[in-house]
Amino acid sequence: MSSTRLPRVPILEPAQMTPEQKRIHDVITSGPRGQVRGPLAVWLHRPALAEPAQALGRYCRFETSLPARLSEWAILILARHWRSDFEWWAHKPAALKAGISTEMIEALRDGRPIPYGNPDEALIHEFLDVLHAERAIGQALYDRIVHVLGEAGVIDLVGIAGYYTMISMTLNVFDIRPPEGKPCELGATEQEGH
Structure with a gap:
């Protein structure tokens, strides 16, 4: 029932x-x-x-300087980090349309090694993982990502990270899930006693 x-x-x-x-x-x-x-x-x-x-x-x-392929990939990485099923559901089709492969998306979802299609996708993932884990970016990684995205691209990526963190926090706090009948692919469950 x-x-x-x-x-x-x-x-x-x-x-x-x-x-x-x-x-x-x-x-x-x-x-x-x-x-x-x-x-x-x-x-x-x-x-x-x-x-x-x-x-x-x-x-x-x-409207950012990043191509949709990279911004949608970043959004999925953030959705996975926050286990935000609604955000994953909302952006998975856009990521596929923008050129992110099904194999990459499923590997990200499942926590498996990701078969990146392009080096910039791996760099975006590394940058966001380091930012979340270390809460800072070392000079070597900063130099590499500026070389690939340019200064404007890095500023936009940080903006995307901050905005979609706020999105995911809102979705998680107010328990917003995909519409009825749509899958919760990230396995987010209600946290009892927290």
Whole structure:
């Protein structure tokens, strides 16, 4: 017998929104996302957070100097790091479309050695792993990634890392999962007693 989970924060329908919430809702739906879901639906409860966060997200997702292949790969790495099933579900199709192989995605998901298609994908992964583990980047790794991505690319990658960390934290705290019937591929489970 299955039970339907209720969200920790209710999803607002347009008729329930304040004028400010409705204005931000309309900004989001008229942009490249086309809809309000996941963390944006949570942030909409706090319009002063939702507005700048959605603008930063639009930049990090659609406007950085990184090609979609690298930015979507970075987003999947961050989703895996945070065990954010919603983010994984939302970005896996975009990563495939951008040129990340099914084999790479499945290896990342399963924690297996990754058959990188390109050296820059391995470098992005190394950079994000080191950043999470060490909370800093040594000079040698910094020099290598600047050589490959350029200074603007590294700045954008750090922005993506920060934004999608905030996304994943929001999804995890408010228990936002993929829609009913969609798989939770990362095996995230409710943490009892924490």
